[in-house]
Amino acid sequence: MSALAFAAERAVAINAVLAASKVCQRVFTKLVNGETITKKDKSPVTIADYSAQAVVNSILYKSFPEDPIVGEEDSKDLRGEEGRSMREKVLDLANTGVDQPLTENSLLETIDRGTYSGGAHGRMWALDPIDGTKGFLRGEQFAVCLALIVDGQVQVGVMGCPNLPIDAKNKDGEKGCLFITVKGQGAFQRNFSSLTETPISMSAIQSLTDASFCESVESGHSNQSDSAKIAQLLGITKAPVRMDSQCKYCTLSRGDAEIYLRLPVSATYQEKIWDHASGSLLVAEAGGIVSDIHGRPLDFSKGRTLASNSGVIAAHAKIHAKVIEAVQTVLFPEGKL
Numbered sequence: 001m002s003a004l005a006f007a008a009e010r011a012v013a014i015n016a017v018l019a020a021s022k023v024c025q026r027v028f029t030k031l032v033n034g035e036t037i038t039k040k041d042k043s044p045v046t047i048a049d050y051s052a053q054a055v056v057n058s059i060l061y062k063s064f065p066e067d068p069i070v071g072e073e074d075s076k077d078l079r080g081e082e083g084r085s086m087r088e089k090v091l092d093l094a095n096t097g098v099d100q101p102l103t104e105n106s107l108l109e110t111i112d113r114g115t116y117s118g119g120a121h122g123r124m125w126a127l128d129p130i131d132g133t134k135g136f137l138r139g140e141q142f143a144v145c146l147a148l149i150v151d152g153q154v155q156v157g158v159m160g161c162p163n164l165p166i167d168a169k170n171k172d173g174e175k176g177c178l179f180i181t182v183k184g185q186g187a188f189q190r191n192f193s194s195l196t197e198t199p200i201s202m203s204a205i206q207s208l209t210d211a212s213f214c215e216s217v218e219s220g221h222s223n224q225s226d227s228a229k230i231a232q233l234l235g236i237t238k239a240p241v242r243m244d245s246q247c248k249y250c251t252l253s254r255g256d257a258e259i260y261l262r263l264p265v266s267a268t269y270q271e272k273i274w275d276h277a278s279g280s281l282l283v284a285e286a287g288g289i290v291s292d293i294h295g296r297p298l299d300f301s302k303g304r305t306l307a308s309n310s311g312v313i314a315a316h317a318k319i320h321a322k323v324i325e326a327v328q329t330v331l332f333p334e335g336k337l
């Protein structure tokens with residue numbers, strides 16, 4: 001029997017995301033127990049972001065030294081005398097997640113392996129070391145998100161969600177889930193603490209009135225008054241599930257909600273590829289369709305952003321077209337498209 005496609009990439013991505021997720025958990029515990037998180041100082045989360053990016057990049061480099069990485073962060077603010085204090089903290093933290101300790105120089109170099117410009121050709125990884133920074137700071141949802149993109153197509157996606165309950169019905173139960181997908185091979189969930197992977201799929205609701213939808217906690221990231229109108233038009237009665245990060249894609253994929261609406265708040269904002277690469281493949285492999293507000297597939301070949309898309313709409317394949325129709329009616333009452 002031949003090995004499954006991307007088996008090595010899948011395994012390395014799981015290791016990298018798990019290691020970075022644990023680094024984030026460690027930072028958070030430290031912050032909560034110390035005084036820093038209440039200071040409204042953005043530096044703590046920045047430390048976690050940098051450390052997680054260093055850990056993932058370092059693990060990827062060992063197995064795939066030739067692969068470029070499109071990562072959210074870069075080392076600019078860690079350099080020089082001004083960056084010293086943060087650099088030292090990041091180094092300490094990052095070194096809790098890697099086998100071979102990094103030096104200050106190799107830390108900066110490792111973080112900057114994420115500066116690739118993306119594009120339509122060849123292999124590249126897309127990395128969001130902490131997606132949902134604001135959720136992380138609030139002690140709510142965030143995710144470490146890693147995807148392999150080949151010739152503009154997402155092939156592998158792994159997400160670590162340290163604060164997500166393993167079972168949505170038991171919110172006080174064990175937390176820490178890993179979501180894993182390879183194109184054509186399905187969607188899976190496992191606990192941080194166990195190797196057993198469980199296949200997951202979206203719920204196929206019969207009627208839209210039974211549906212619930214997810215959206216950002218942050219109204220600056222997705223237009224919540226438009227989503228309320230769309231929900232009303234679709235006959236949805238349940239309150240929106242507001243959640244930070246790509247945990248929304250994970251929630252849909254295991255059947256805990258049916259629709260994800262990400263509606264533009266500005267005409268100029270371009271979604272970042274690392275905010276959607278892994279999550280969109282997970283939903284597709286779990287039985288959903290992911291598109292922009294016009295129903296167009298997300299195009300990961302345009303560089304670091306989804307430059308040819310606007311917003312994101314994800315839903316079970318059976319209801320996606322109906323959702324897009326409602327989105328168009330609300331956003332373009334004059335029939336713009």
Ligand SMILES: Nc1ncnc2c1ncn2[C@@H]1O[C@H](COP(=O)(O)O)[C@@H](OP(=O)(O)O)[C@H]1O
Pocket residue numbers: 072128130131132133134135215216217218220221222243244245246265266269272275
């Ligand atoms: N105006 C905007 N519209 C849409 N997304 C935005 C935005 N400004 C920032 N974001 C993105 O929203 C992401 C968080 O998404 P969500 O609201 O679903 O939690 C952020 O990721 P980071 O937290 O990694 O910076 C950031 O990239």
Ligand SMILES: [Mg+2]
Pocket residue numbers: 128130131132274275
């Ligand atoms: Mg993000």
Ligand SMILES: [Mg+2]
Pocket residue numbers: 049072128129130131132133
């Ligand atoms: Mg981020």
Ligand SMILES: [Mg+2]
Pocket residue numbers: 072133
């Ligand atoms: Mg950010």
